[in-house]
Amino acid sequence: MRNAGLGGWPARRAQMSPDRTAFVYADRPYSYTEVHERTTRLASRLRDAGVRAGDRVAYLGPNHIAFAETMFATHMLGGIFVPLNFRLAAPEIAYMLEHSGSSVLVYGPECAAQVAAVVRDLPGLPNLRTVVALESPAERELHYETWLSQGDPTPIDTPVALDDIALILYTSGTTGRPKGAMLSHANLVWNTYHILIGVDVTSTEVTLISAPLFHVAALNQTLLPTFLKGGMSVIMPSWDVDRCYDLIERHRVTWMFGVTAMFAALVQSPRWAGADLSSLRTLMSGGASIPVALIRAYQERGLVFCQGYGMTETSPGATFLEAGESVRKVGSAGVPVFFANVRVVRPDLTPVAPGEPGEVLVQGPNVTPGYWRDPEATAAALTEGGWFHSGDVATLDDEGHLYIVDRVKDMYISGGENVYPAEVEGVLFEHPAVAEAAVVGVPDDKWGEVGRAFVVPRPGTNVTPDEIRDFLRPRLAKYKIPIYVDIVDTLPKTGSGKIRKPDLRRRPLPADSEE
Structure with a gap:
């Protein structure tokens, strides 16, 4: 196979575990064979729409099986996938579509109003030629399932190198304009390796995808590692406490990722005390430090967190605290992931002493090659030796564990x-x-x-x-x-x-x- 990137994953997984369930969405299971066939059909339709290597395909909407299919189909052609935050307003979405030069947009019904507003400005988006709706397409739009079903299932094997760009993920810029962080296929593969080293992911994993997939954490920290191992991802369209409890019990979920607000909501629910959480093996958090009191609440139920620190530009894992250390190092974001380097430095770039605050710098194969069409931002963030300046302030203890304490920027x-x-x-x-x-x-x-x-x-x-x-x-x-x-x-x-x-x-x- 000439596709060394993520576009080759559906075919490889279908060959290794054809009948195993890859995804569950809206209570419908999708086997790895089915995912491969559907992704191939979709890739052929994208190819018919003019998508070639390096072209951008955008997705806008809550979590859906179509998110994964569109991503893999884009990568099958050597294209670049652009997942957009469905919570953004129409002008913000229009800017990202224009800046990325996306030629295809796939969107969910929840975003129809934003897309309608964007489409009214189509003269300002000359690259956007094809709009595909998951439901109720407007005039001149395509219906996703109909369009996909008419695709050609003949296998596609486009040459794709690991260093080719796989994703553009927009992060709000401190100057008022979002920046498009580029992540290569190699960035994503190395991040997946880091997860497999830090978490005992198995081929029987049942992963609950409850955080938005347009965020790097839900996509790269849970869905991709689960897919690589041949496990099953249960996709929640949006966060709902009761629905989360239901899915954990029904599918015997073993692994989930969430942010503080999500884990706090589970504890605050009246179902907390009596819920059957016996299947859970791994809870993983990110986005912000989990308060110690919340960590203790889960520990009292026999559940521990694998915490980490990272950002979009590091794919995202930079440091990780394995479950075995979660009690002894409560509140820590852990140590550098296996194949990356992390430094905490003073303004003159000299190392800080234990307990002394400094800026976090990250270097490794998981670090972004830069920002899309923004050489100035790239030069400012990446210094000699490939060190990425995070803008975050942290301390190190005497064992090298990282503790995030503040931000250089005001984010x-x-x-x-x-x-x-x-x-x-x-x-x-x-x-x-x-x-x-x-x-x-x-x-x-x-x-x-x-x-x-x-x-x-x-x-x-x-x-x-x-x-x-x-x-x-x-x-x-x-x-x-x-x-x-x-x-x-x-x-x-x-x-x-x-x-x-x-x-x-x-x-x-x-x-x-x-x-």
Whole structure:
């Protein structure tokens, strides 16, 4: 087989374990043979639509079997898969489609309104030639199942090298524009190796895919390793506590990944005490540190976390804490994954002493080759020797275990979603009554962190918190809209005129909020 990338995985798995179940979606099982056939048919239709090696195919929608099929079909042709965050607003989606130059978009019915708004702007998206709807296609759109079923099942073997780009994953940029982090097939394969080293994944694994697949963690930390081992992935369209409990018990789930908000919701459910969780072997968390109290709650049920630290640009695993260390090293993100190197350094790049905060740098075969069509951002992030500057602050203990303590940048994580204040501030400044604005992340029991905006009105104008939020709703994803909005006269600043965000974070929360 000439396809050394992920596009060859369905054929290889179908040959090794043809009748084993690869996916369960909406209670329907899909065998590895069926996944291979459906993916091949879809790849032939993408080829008919003009997709060739290096071309981009985008997917927009909640978790679905079509996500995996579209990804593998794109890779079968040597194309680049662009999974988009379905929580984004239409202008954000349009920018990513234009920036990536995607020629095909596959989308779910939940995103019909965003796609309709984007399609109205088609003159600004000259590369987007084919739009495929999972359900109820609009005029000039194709119906996914019908289109796929008419595809040619003849095997496809396009030459693909491991260093070829497999994914473009958009991360919100600190300058207000998202950046497209490129991940090669090699990045994904090495990350999968790291998971198989750190977690005892088996061919009988039953993995619950409960976090969004457009995020690197759910895709690369659970679905791909499970597929490689020939296990079964149970795909949840969206997070629901009761549905999660039901699927764990029905399918005897052995492995799941989640963020703090998800694991906290399970504990807070009335079903927690009596739920049958006996099948679970591995719980894995990421996105933000799991609070120690939550870790203890699971330990009391005999369940431990494999925690880790990483980011989109590291595919994502950079460090990992194996289950055996989860009690002794509660709160740690672990040690460097097997084939990567991690340093914690001072501003002069010298190593920190144990307990001393410093910036996390990562080097290894799992590190991104750079950002799509953004050589300046690539040069800024990747320094000599291939070290990636994370922008995160951590400490190391005397055994080399990593503890994340802060961020160099102002980014915060709300319900597992990265939010960059500069992006929100950029939209706030578009409001005609806003003279100045600053956004910070503040603690929240439900979401981990939420946004708090400080707005200085222009002279002679009046604006209310509700008006600010109403202005943001059609322009930003819901999770990016600040829960708290303070209308203030001035913002604290340094002598050079920079806003003192630490001062803003220390202010008592206002009574006004929107939950």
